[in-house]
Amino acid sequence: MTDTQPETETTVTITVDGQEFAARPGELLIDACERAGTYIPRFCYHSRMKPVGMCRMCLVEVDTGRGMALQPSCMIPVGEGMAVDTQSELTKKAQDGVLEFLLINHPLDCPVCDKGGECPLQDQTMSYGPGESRFVEEKRHYEKPIPISDTVYLDRERCILCDRCTRFAKDVAGDPLIHFQDRGNQTQVNTFPDEPFSSYFSGNTVQICPVGALTAKPYRFKARPWDLEEVESTSVSDAVGSRITVQSSRNQVLRYMGVDSDPVNWGWLSDKERFSFEAFNNEDRVTEPLARTGDELLPTSWGTALSAVGELLKTTDPSRIGFIGGSRLTNESQYAFVKLAKGVLGTDNVDAQLGDGLPAEVILGLPRATIDQACTPGGTVILLGPDPKETLGALFLRLRHAAVEDGATIIELTPHRSGLGQYAKHHLYPLAGSTAALAAALVNGTDDEVAGVSAATISAARTALQDGGPVTVIVGRASVAEGAAAIADAAVALSALPNVRFLSALHRSNVHGALDMGMSPGLLPGRTTLSDGAAASAWTAAPTSPGKSTAEMLTAAANGSLDVLVLLGADPAADFPDTGLAAKALESATVIAVDLFENTSSAYADVVLPAAAPHEAEGSFTNLEGRISKVSQKVTPPGIARADWMIAAELALHAGGDLGLESIDDIWTDIASVSAVHASIDMAVLSNNVRDGIVVDGTMAMPTASGVTAAANDAYSYRLVVSRQMYDAGTILAKSPSSANLHTGTTLRLHPLDFEKLGVAAGETVSLSSATGSIDVPVEASTDVPRGAAVVPANQGDVNVGQLIAAGDVATNVRVERQGA
Amino acid sequence: MATNAYVPHAAGYVDNEGPKIVSSRFVHEDSYTLERSLATGGYEGLKRALTKAPIEVHDEVRSAVLLGRGGAGFPAGIKWGFCPPGKWPMYLVVNGDESEPGTYKDRLLMECDPHQLIEGCLIACYALGLSQCFLYVRGEMALAQERIAAALNEAYEANLVGKNILGTDFSVDVVLHWGAGAYIVGEETALIESLEGERGMPRLKPPFFPAAIGLYGQPTIVNNVETLANLPWIMVNGAEEYKKFGSETSPGTRLFAISGHVKRPGVYETEQGVTTFSDLIYGDNFCQGMRGDDELKMFIPGGASAPWFFPEQVDLPLEARPVGAAGSMLGSGAIVIMDASTDAVKACLRVVRFFARESCGKCTPCREGTTWEETVLRRIYDGHGRPGDVEMLLDIADNISPGPYPGAAWEAEGLEAIPFPPKQTTICPLGPSSVAPITSAVRRFRHEFDAKIPQRTSIPVTAS
Amino acid sequence: MARFTPENLVLAQEILSRYPRKKSAVIPLLHLAQEQDGYVTNDAMANIAELAEVTAAEVIGTCTFYEMFKTHPVGKYVINVCTNISCQLLGGEELLEHLEETLEIRSGSTTADGLFTIEDYECLAACTEAPCMQVNYRYFHRISNDEVDEVIADLRSGKLADTIPDHGTLQRVRQTIPADKLAGVHAPETVVDAPAWMSRNEPVLAARAAAEAAAKAAEAVEEKKAD
Numbered sequence A: 001m002t003d004t005q006p007e008t009e010t011t012v013t014i015t016v017d018g019q020e021f022a023a024r025p026g027e028l029l030i031d032a033c034e035r036a037g038t039y040i041p042r043f044c045y046h047s048r049m050k051p052v053g054m055c056r057m058c059l060v061e062v063d064t065g066r067g068m069a070l071q072p073s074c075m076i077p078v079g080e081g082m083a084v085d086t087q088s089e090l091t092k093k094a095q096d097g098v099l100e101f102l103l104i105n106h107p108l109d110c111p112v113c114d115k116g117g118e119c120p121l122q123d124q125t126m127s128y129g130p131g132e133s134r135f136v137e138e139k140r141h142y143e144k145p146i147p148i149s150d151t152v153y154l155d156r157e158r159c160i161l162c163d164r165c166t167r168f169a170k171d172v173a174g175d176p177l178i179h180f181q182d183r184g185n186q187t188q189v190n191t192f193p194d195e196p197f198s199s200y201f202s203g204n205t206v207q208i209c210p211v212g213a214l215t216a217k218p219y220r221f222k223a224r225p226w227d228l229e230e231v232e233s234t235s236v237s238d239a240v241g242s243r244i245t246v247q248s249s250r251n252q253v254l255r256y257m258g259v260d261s262d263p264v265n266w267g268w269l270s271d272k273e274r275f276s277f278e279a280f281n282n283e284d285r286v287t288e289p290l291a292r293t294g295d296e297l298l299p300t301s302w303g304t305a306l307s308a309v310g311e312l313l314k315t316t317d318p319s320r321i322g323f324i325g326g327s328r329l330t331n332e333s334q335y336a337f338v339k340l341a342k343g344v345l346g347t348d349n350v351d352a353q354l355g356d357g358l359p360a361e362v363i364l365g366l367p368r369a370t371i372d373q374a375c376t377p378g379g380t381v382i383l384l385g386p387d388p389k390e391t392l393g394a395l396f397l398r399l400r401h402a403a404v405e406d407g408a409t410i411i412e413l414t415p416h417r418s419g420l421g422q423y424a425k426h427h428l429y430p431l432a433g434s435t436a437a438l439a440a441a442l443v444n445g446t447d448d449e450v451a452g453v454s455a456a457t458i459s460a461a462r463t464a465l466q467d468g469g470p471v472t473v474i475v476g477r478a479s480v481a482e483g484a485a486a487i488a489d490a491a492v493a494l495s496a497l498p499n500v501r502f503l504s505a506l507h508r509s510n511v512h513g514a515l516d517m518g519m520s521p522g523l524l525p526g527r528t529t530l531s532d533g534a535a536a537s538a539w540t541a542a543p544t545s546p547g548k549s550t551a552e553m554l555t556a557a558a559n560g561s562l563d564v565l566v567l568l569g570a571d572p573a574a575d576f577p578d579t580g581l582a583a584k585a586l587e588s589a590t591v592i593a594v595d596l597f598e599n600t601s602s603a604y605a606d607v608v609l610p611a612a613a614p615h616e617a618e619g620s621f622t623n624l625e626g627r628i629s630k631v632s633q634k635v636t637p638p639g640i641a642r643a644d645w646m647i648a649a650e651l652a653l654h655a656g657g658d659l660g661l662e663s664i665d666d667i668w669t670d671i672a673s674v675s676a677v678h679a680s681i682d683m684a685v686l687s688n689n690v691r692d693g694i695v696v697d698g699t700m701a702m703p704t705a706s707g708v709t710a711a712a713n714d715a716y717s718y719r720l721v722v723s724r725q726m727y728d729a730g731t732i733l734a735k736s737p738s739s740a741n742l743h744t745g746t747t748l749r750l751h752p753l754d755f756e757k758l759g760v761a762a763g764e765t766v767s768l769s770s771a772t773g774s775i776d777v778p779v780e781a782s783t784d785v786p787r788g789a790a791v792v793p794a795n796q797g798d799v800n801v802g803q804l805i806a807a808g809d810v811a812t813n814v815r816v817e818r819q820g821a
Numbered sequence B: 001m002a003t004n005a006y007v008p009h010a011a012g013y014v015d016n017e018g019p020k021i022v023s024s025r026f027v028h029e030d031s032y033t034l035e036r037s038l039a040t041g042g043y044e045g046l047k048r049a050l051t052k053a054p055i056e057v058h059d060e061v062r063s064a065v066l067l068g069r070g071g072a073g074f075p076a077g078i079k080w081g082f083c084p085p086g087k088w089p090m091y092l093v094v095n096g097d098e099s100e101p102g103t104y105k106d107r108l109l110m111e112c113d114p115h116q117l118i119e120g121c122l123i124a125c126y127a128l129g130l131s132q133c134f135l136y137v138r139g140e141m142a143l144a145q146e147r148i149a150a151a152l153n154e155a156y157e158a159n160l161v162g163k164n165i166l167g168t169d170f171s172v173d174v175v176l177h178w179g180a181g182a183y184i185v186g187e188e189t190a191l192i193e194s195l196e197g198e199r200g201m202p203r204l205k206p207p208f209f210p211a212a213i214g215l216y217g218q219p220t221i222v223n224n225v226e227t228l229a230n231l232p233w234i235m236v237n238g239a240e241e242y243k244k245f246g247s248e249t250s251p252g253t254r255l256f257a258i259s260g261h262v263k264r265p266g267v268y269e270t271e272q273g274v275t276t277f278s279d280l281i282y283g284d285n286f287c288q289g290m291r292g293d294d295e296l297k298m299f300i301p302g303g304a305s306a307p308w309f310f311p312e313q314v315d316l317p318l319e320a321r322p323v324g325a326a327g328s329m330l331g332s333g334a335i336v337i338m339d340a341s342t343d344a345v346k347a348c349l350r351v352v353r354f355f356a357r358e359s360c361g362k363c364t365p366c367r368e369g370t371t372w373e374e375t376v377l378r379r380i381y382d383g384h385g386r387p388g389d390v391e392m393l394l395d396i397a398d399n400i401s402p403g404p405y406p407g408a409a410w411e412a413e414g415l416e417a418i419p420f421p422p423k424q425t426t427i428c429p430l431g432p433s434s435v436a437p438i439t440s441a442v443r444r445f446r447h448e449f450d451a452k453i454p455q456r457t458s459i460p461v462t463a464s
Numbered sequence C: 001m002a003r004f005t006p007e008n009l010v011l012a013q014e015i016l017s018r019y020p021r022k023k024s025a026v027i028p029l030l031h032l033a034q035e036q037d038g039y040v041t042n043d044a045m046a047n048i049a050e051l052a053e054v055t056a057a058e059v060i061g062t063c064t065f066y067e068m069f070k071t072h073p074v075g076k077y078v079i080n081v082c083t084n085i086s087c088q089l090l091g092g093e094e095l096l097e098h099l100e101e102t103l104e105i106r107s108g109s110t111t112a113d114g115l116f117t118i119e120d121y122e123c124l125a126a127c128t129e130a131p132c133m134q135v136n137y138r139y140f141h142r143i144s145n146d147e148v149d150e151v152i153a154d155l156r157s158g159k160l161a162d163t164i165p166d167h168g169t170l171q172r173v174r175q176t177i178p179a180d181k182l183a184g185v186h187a188p189e190t191v192v193d194a195p196a197w198m199s200r201n202e203p204v205l206a207a208r209a210a211a212e213a214a215a216k217a218a219e220a221v222e223e224k225k226a227d
């Protein structure tokens, strides 16, 4: 399945049921026939996995030059002059026979099966099968559905042993935790006792199971396929922007299914994405505006809420107003809020990132890669960012495939081993704060150890970069305890490599749309600065000097020089790295929250405005490649919640201005008028909901290195690393019943050699302290982390790791001590 | 020296008259020791090979027309030539998984003369540049494993295997590996899967022809124990001498195991091609006739997978082509003789049950079909058959292996036997093999099936 | 005691060291586990998974495919009676029935005292020696009912303890490769060149090429002459 050969125009002529067809060289017969208009029934074959030829349903008579013979079309690559008869008597008999065999042990409980109505086995029995079963004996029996993970149930009686789920687990996800067991007629799929199928990607197996053997807890018995309506859309739970279908029944979203977008997610979803709809159905949603009365937030009307907030915005000095967040919003809503802030109110204090991202010019100024470019067969990927397995699930699957199947070389330049570690060739784990120095050494070579990494390790990795193939740097914040400037410097250093491109790994969902729409201090829509953006002249109030970042806004609010904070789906009290600062700021300022839920920060809010969730409003999304695709409305918002852009438009009116935006179309026309990079985009892509979307082109000026350095580390200190995990205490997860309890809690990881000198045992609780705070956590030894690093997960909800971090520090030194020492 | 009698320490082996290529040492009680081996010309073949260039050794094997003894009978020299040039490392996997019902010869070769086998492995490795050899012994054969382990330890000690063998530049390890009970693992691609630590499920060829993509995806030679055991003799005596035995298309000798209803069941080394089934069953040098001088009812000419033969076929020679043309195969040299007292349905059920139990479960028709066949046969045998069951049985068989199945039984109906092998809907021939006993027994002894199926007397319906 | 004992861990490492890929050692290691505990425990499978660097699900997938691995305790002596065709013809089934009656258990089960397990087995490669059976994989050929009774009695009295080890032990002699005699493990990742001795082909190939060229040249001369 390697596509290393250059694209050629040559074709292979085959004959399908007497008709000639020009097939692609190397293509499998089953695919060629399908493209030629003849669908061959199948169960085990899946176009995104290696064929195994096990179900035998796709048998057809093929003549490869030695006479007609029954062959599995999923295993045979087309050959010149190949003739296939998909309709012959022998083919029909073989297919009928296989179907009858499959039905021998199948319970035929379609009326109570989730898959009933969308089941390939059921469909094929209708169209190809023999009428009734001649098998009169007892069928195979197993204990009814068993949970094999937190979200997936397995009903072995329904299983037809197609090897799809097990192949997915092993070959696609790399988590071979479900496996065939026993032999022959007794073969079954199962897990090892007490070792569940706890894969971040387990839900995909439910989607690809050709029968109802695997079912997802959140969907079980919820609906019948014929009651479902669906629309194709984009997943907004992370920045990959996977394509999905949103399926609903009676105005409630019941299921997301992955859609095979060739340049993006190949049909796969992480479980976090797949089950995120549960949160939007949660009854905790804010469904009407709330206003503070004493200690309580009480319901109020839109009219009252809007005029109060509008009045506030109108009467406050614009430089004392700040907008934080907005990466959850659609491109259109982001634009509307940017126009409100920068075009109507005249403040540049707008930042979609919460201090855990990267400077806009790093993302928008460096040459950008698409996922396909990053996954080029034989290419090289430098991972300078968070663990994709933990933060960008669908991207992880693509990168894993590139490494395992297509010979891509992965170099880890991360503070500890990532989920790609086992597929990576080179492992460079710098101490936090010295990543830039190591990046420079990787580019320029060195004879010395750099950042704790030996010269030999560095030079081995360098050779991988010198074969002239494409190099992609996955850039993002691996640790929120290491300053953005340090990573920016590392990225700038790597930009000196020949043939290098950058793929952003910022973790907030539509953060790239936010940057494109100018939701960052100093930016205007269209990847431009305040001075050269077209909006500068179109918007009368447009600011001329750069405003404050989130960290600066919070600092200003905390010390009384900023009065109003508007939170756009943001929860700085939980999400800003320095949670102590965030709390102080929110306490001091007047806080307006536009959100789906009440969260940690809402405790400080004076007004909460209820917003529409994804799939409750139309819009579009920009993924980490800069790819725009459509987000489709499927259901209506609960209560009187509104689309964010409508809230922005209303606020503008109440603040004495006018955005002039009354529809999504209006917004696009407006965006195109001020953003050159969006002007050329054919909007038909969005109106027709084109699956693969379109990548926005155009970059800003290249960033320059700031040359920050970390404060020295003494012999007793460790460098703190705070990394994100797939499951944490974040609001959306907390509101999804099936994902709410999957986070693991905070554990400190140290290298075993560091561990020894502490005189504590694994599992013991230690105190971890920095200049700003201290927490108590259990400690464990792990060779996945380098010596000198103290690694903890972010936001697990049990302890407040954020209080260890001081905003703006390049790196954080911590002490690990026995409790009470 | 032929005494033409059982050799007490080689269970079932009959030291009959005739040339001995692979069983010459069986008469010695200590045949498995290095001492005996060296005293009787052991490792001379290896030494001879080492004086030649590897390619010359290969040429010698090619011209000897050494047919594979594992079942398919493919010439070893030609198979060796299928390895793509220049792809290293290459491996040798020795198939000592002997499990085909009726087959008993590799175990004897491993228990009684492990050094001869090791020497054969070394010659093959030398000829092809194979860098590691894995000797896969059936799990249930504890004694064979012990004998081979001891022999390897001796051979390593004597510098006959391992690094710089006999002081030359030839270095190769022979690693003893053992299975754990699964007939299908005898199939060469399943054997490779098993050796990789997986479930022994066959791979689809193409692309997984072991010679091109085998163990760990590398070129791999899979040869049967008996095949390799012939190599030392061929090296010492040359291909020309070898071809003096047997017939032109099937030169050399073979070990045949003749079991069942004969007077002297046993393992016999005899020339292929010239000896006939009749010689084996009735000859003084062999089984000396049917037990109790009963009539021959049927026989399996080459292991349980082979379609059955009947008295009309006893004069066929032990040669792949004529046996294949008559609709069966010589397979693994396993001949099972059944006399007139044999219940055809019971025999058929037992063989089918074997395939049902041993199906790996990969292909639907085999996994589901063989068990279904067994179920239907069982109810017929138990007297609970239903009218139409026999037709249904044949149809199930037809869905596993479509079209007329080869079988001498056809001749009984005045039809020509269809040459082996049959068409199949599965990856490997295990599932279709279950069809052999069914078509053989049903075609030939339909009346026995019918007799077991209760004839429903129609319930009288009173006209109202 | 279900993970490997320290002694067995040494053996396990030795076994692992012989294969180019660790997973290849899974079956031998499962045998080792069965030898240690009489059957394969879940803990042993988890231990093997760590050693072979695979998941426990993969180990149990392999383990349960093979007849010989028992995932639950079995008798000290496992008796396999062959009932396949050659043995069936000569009384294998009757032999099995006799054993079932003597031990008062059905095949597939274990006596209450934990001493014997009987199994109805497939062909054991002793077809000419029918009927046959194995006790812990040690053969008994052409065995009569009386002889079976004797074997059972001897097993009970411990008389056969020397010839028949407890269930799980297959090889009482193990292969050991002295370090200085090891030719080396060859993995696809590390080996790309032909082994040294293959260079011996060069002179032969050169001579053959020369002969072929000469023959061609001679042929050309002949052809010219003919023209």
Ligand SMILES: Cc1cc2nc3c(=O)[nH]c(=O)nc-3n(C[C@H](O)[C@H](O)[C@H](O)COP(=O)(O)O)c2cc1C
Residues within 6 Å of the ligand: B067, B068, B069, B070, B071, B072, B073, B074, B076, B079, B095, B096, B097, B098, B099, B100, B183, B184, B185, B186, B187, B188, B189, B222, B223, B224, B225, B227, B228, B428, B429, B430
């Ligand atoms: C179901 C099945 C079982 C087999 N069992 C064995 C076996 O037990 N021993 C054996 O040597 N070959 C067996 N074979 C044949 C092997 O696949 C393979 O052809 C053989 O080992 C090649 O060796 P040879 O060329 O030396 O004969 C079996 C084949 C099939 C299809």
Ligand code: SF4
Residues within 6 Å of the ligand: A158, A159, A160, A161, A162, A163, A164, A165, A166, A189, A205, A208, A209, A210, A211, A213, A214
């Ligand atoms: S559970 Fe479903 S996907 Fe998995 S093997 Fe069974 S039928 Fe196939």
Ligand code: FES
Residues within 6 Å of the ligand: A041, A042, A043, A044, A045, A052, A053, A054, A055, A056, A057, A058, A059, A072, A073, A074, A075
């Ligand atoms: S789809 Fe081809 S064998 Fe299953």
